[in-house]
Amino acid sequence: MLCPFCKSEIPDDAKKCKNCGEWVDPAYRKPKKNEEGFFSMLSETVLNLLWFLFITAIIAVAVILFLQANANGLFD
Numbered sequence: 603m604l605c606p607f608c609k610s611e612i613p614d615d616a617k618k619c620k621n622c623g624e625w626v627d628p629a630y631r632k633p634k635k636n637e638e639g640f641f642s643m644l645s646e647t648v649l650n651l652l653w654f655l656f657i658t659a660i661i662a663v664a665v666i667l668f669l670q671a672n673a674n675g676l677f678d
């Protein structure tokens with residue numbers, strides 16, 4: 603058969619075009635995209651979580667330093 607992407611002759615049972623590297627079988631193309639979407643979504647979620655923890659840690663340190671300074675009587 604002909605590759606739908608680069609029109610080169612490939613075996614009829616080929617799942618992937620050896621010429622252009624595209625997945626010829628839609629059943630293989632679609633899950634791959636879903637998988638990429640899932641992982642990019644997952645990494646985005648992890649980044650958001652890390653950013654949230656980072657901000658929380660900074661706020662916690664700031665509050666602790668403020669309370670310690672307060673306890674030492676710097677603001678009296």
Ligand SMILES: [Zn+2]
Nearest residue numbers: 605608619622
């Ligand atoms: Zn091709």
